[in-house]
């Protein structure tokens with residue numbers, strides 16, 4: 001590896017205002033481990049998570065037992081809205097009372113999309129792009145079949161993503177809903193969510209944003225942009241852990257009109273009256289269906305607390321410095337290495353990860369894992385370098401790409 005990059009990384013780490021946050025994560029203690037580059041897919045655990053889980057198990061679950069659902073100053077029953085509000089304040093630019101934490105992303109996406117199309121009767125089209133995340137495409141295919149709707153597919157460039165102009169060309173009086181990922185899972189392209197929201201609203205349609213790859217790494221202003229519904233993972237940049245529950249956002253003005261389809265007892269008004277017939281709870285609570293996943297929310301709270309403390313604006317600044325350095329290093333490899341950057345070079349359009357491509361990258365990814373460098377592979381030929389700003393150093397990046405350079409260039 002070029003000494004210049006080693007020195008640049010040392011300088012950037014020395015000047016990094018967020019450097020201290022690296023120490024808040026569990027260290028990886030494994031011989032041969034070099035660096036983790038998959039924080040966009042499974043964030044690393046915060047140190048506070050172990051003790052917080054321990055407290056919950058021994059204190060609340062083990063001692064207060066069933067009373068923990070209803071008693072004390074932080075009753076479990078209220079966690080979906082409480083943790084939703086914490087997440088909304090730290091990461092979503094959303095006022096309280098519009099976000100819950102519940103379900104998986106896939107299930108929450110179904111609930112919100114299904115609710116949205118039902119709230120636009122007489123409109124029979126849903127706009128979605130061909131490179132949206134698989135679960136989004138499959139869920140919408142299912143809803144379209146269930147409701148007799150037509151999907152209007154926008155063909156997107158896999159190295160970029162959805163443009164507002166493309167949405168403008170297909171929306172109209174038949175459009176019920178526009179579904180998009182704010183950051184494309186492959187290329188890292190940032191769609192212009194405020195512009196797309198405006199285009200959809202001009203046509204009288206609703207917008208559902210999937211924020212899985214943007215939450216916690218990119219400034220988001222759901223309220224200011226007028227986004228109608230949003231969903232996202234908490235196990236990527238938020239670090240909520242494997243299978244952590246999702247969040248769902250429903251703009252306050254739509255609450256009451258937009259009714260989600262999984263009418264469970266926990267989203268009913270006065271659930272413990274166990275009364276006949278479903279009556280949705282007031283406000284955002286009606287997005288909840290069943291018993292809240294309390295254990296899964298403990299790490300989410302720890303991750304959200306850390307992000308709130310660091311501030312998403314500062315996180316974004318470091319994220320851009322990391323992805324810029326990654327691209328510069330890859331660009332310095334000889335043309336004969338034939339490695340392409342498949343993410344936007346324009347920093348304004350580039351999210352928190354950089355994808356680089358070559359025909360044999362599935363094998364290269366396996367070799368990297370064997371040598372202690374952990375990115376991920378996405379078909380057909382991309383390796384994603386996912387640099388979680390709070391847990392990564394510039395030095396990690398340079399060391400990881402030095403290992404990769406050995407493999408793809410031969411030193």
Ligand SMILES: *Cc1c(COP(=O)(O)O)cnc(C)c1O
Pocket residue numbers: 104105106107133135136181185210212213233
């Ligand atoms: C990771 C991801 C998901 C995952 O959904 P799960 O239900 O948690 O498996 C959905 N959408 C996008 C855009 C993602 O990146």
